[in-house]
Amino acid sequence: MLVLLVEDDIDLAELVFEYLESESIECDLAFNGVMGLELVNQNQYDVIVMDIMMPRMDGLTLCARIRNSGVSTPCLMLTSRDTLDDKLSGFEQGADDYMVKPFELQELVARVRALSRRHSNPASLLQVADLTLNTTTHQAARKNRQLSLSPIEWKILEYLMRESPKVVSREQLEALIWGDEPPSKDALKTQIYRLRQIVDGDHQQPLLHTIRGTGITLRKNDENNS
Known part of the structure; x- marks a missing residue:
């Protein structure tokens, strides 16, 4: 602990x-x-x-x-x-x-x-489609393949999974990671790009979606993603 x-x-x-x-x-x-x-x-x-x-x-x-x-x-x-x-x-x-x-x-x-x-205890195991995250063992996997995440990537992914399928605003994510002082306007964009490469990679079904003008969501089969 x-x-x-x-x-x-x-x-x-x-x-x-x-x-x-x-x-x-x-x-x-x-x-x-x-x-x-x-x-x-x-x-x-x-x-x-x-x-x-x-x-x-x-x-x-x-x-x-x-x-x-x-x-x-x-x-x-x-x-x-x-x-x-x-x-x-x-x-x-x-x-x-x-x-x-x-x-x-x-x-x-x-x-x-x-x-x-x-x-x-109640929410130690989070799951969205074939993506799982265990907050007790601190392990994340997609189709049973372990994912290697930095502390910031883990924090973003856990938050998106807990909020899924809701859309999370960029402002919420910036506050989650850096408080009121993000290092640059592109800092979050970079983190999301890296997280997308880790989570979705070569998978046919993407889970991480950008909703134009709204924010980010983690869910299956989003027709409004970009």
Whole structure:
């Protein structure tokens, strides 16, 4: 299991980090919301644990940004604010669980593991036609032939498969990969081209389709693709 901890209190962050590691849970650390968002865009986490009151970007904004980019990773909020309105605000922004400081480290680990199980079990195997993606083993295949994907290609493919057969806008995909700052206007086009070569290649039935003026979709027999 890989967890992202976003916490500006360095002493608390190090304490939680060491305890998670002692429980055989790998952990990445971020000390503000902006740093946390960058790590979410670069890596795939099983659970994200974040403080609410942080510099540069607070936890509520971070959670909302994560959800708006299409990332469904469970988010657990840590905060000293314990009113019902505070908790409701967190849930409205996409949080899955809420712990009030101070908290017991054993309970934090129990909640992290519960969130991870709840998230991974129902949809660990995705399939569209003869294309499969297993989020547990981190393997993708087309007609039982394994596909080699970069982290960005994996992120795009998983998102398109989860949304299939809906069309996903270019803006959604750019936000998923780079947040608000794509490196260039052609960066996504390049990634989609590479992904199309990997997924469709020489197959007679293409699955990855560009819908002019709308976005990208992954599905069978699309008559409006280009």
